[in-house]
Amino acid sequence: MMSADSPLKKPALAAVGRWIRIWLRGWRSEPLVLVSLLPVETVRARLIAGHTSYLRAAFMFGGWGEHRVIGRVGIRRVSLEAVTVGVRNSWRPVMRGHLEPDGTGSRLVGRLGWSPFVRAFSALWLAGVVCVFLVGVIHAAVSAWSGDVGGEVFVPCLVSLGFLAFFVGLTAWGIYAGRRDADYLRSWLTDRVQTADAGIPGYRPWRGETLL
Template sequence: MRDDGRVRLAGRYAMVRNSWRPVARGELRPEGTGCRLTGTLRAPLPVLIFSAIWLGGVGVFFLIGLLATIAGLATGHAREAGGPAVVAAAGLGLFGLGAGLVGVCFALGRRDGDFLLDWLAGELEVVGYGGPSRSRPPE
């Protein structure tokens, strides 16, 4: 915790690196005889921005290749449409790779948020905390 009351918590596993793991960022504010912790629990903002730029970029890559292929076929230049078709296929493949990676990494870190909330509740005297089980998907 810093002097201004802001805190940052991230769950980690030994020898495992997951940039998409949830990070708790918050602020402790005095309230009555105790304090209130307010904040967010999400993947780090730079990782979310990078993921959006990557998926958006390869999505545009795919669309440009697809439109060039359609334009080539529509104008009767079927031979020349092969190059843009490869570009479209590469864009689609890169999009699938990126989306799959993001999905797997989010799935690997999906219980980290519950761990952080449970750890905080165990370390602090918590009033009104119902536990993360309210947001857990049924197993």
């Protein structure tokens, strides 16, 4: 029989705790500020030249497994995300921000996290499952108090717990898989905003490439 301090149980508990921490971090967005010596219009032009619009990305094929930066770069707002071609992940981080002057240069100021739609949908879905679970618990408690206890009274609780575990597991996987996309996007933005050679066609320092 496995005791509470079994050496096999500790790694399992540590793994569960790590996934819970990953899941909780996914709900928070993080600030992103990149300072550039280049003026706002130059930085905006580099972002426009390097990214792919959502509409164009929907009709692009090939490049499976590669990263691609998609989104919108407008005059007032910038919304960009790095996607892995061939992988669908609603919980990948999105950078939402804006460009502003900073002396003779500029700054890209924003936050990196889930899109507002994904955050709202996840919160509503989670709240609905929790409400069903609580209603099931109350119903089971009332049935037990009245003496009418049967296995069927626990079905809503078990079903809602199953949906809750599935949702947490799915979102945790999405958050974990999206970490590479977030790292790629940070590197891409840094080079587009701060690297003087980022505007050279075919030069992609965020992929580890160097000039000949």
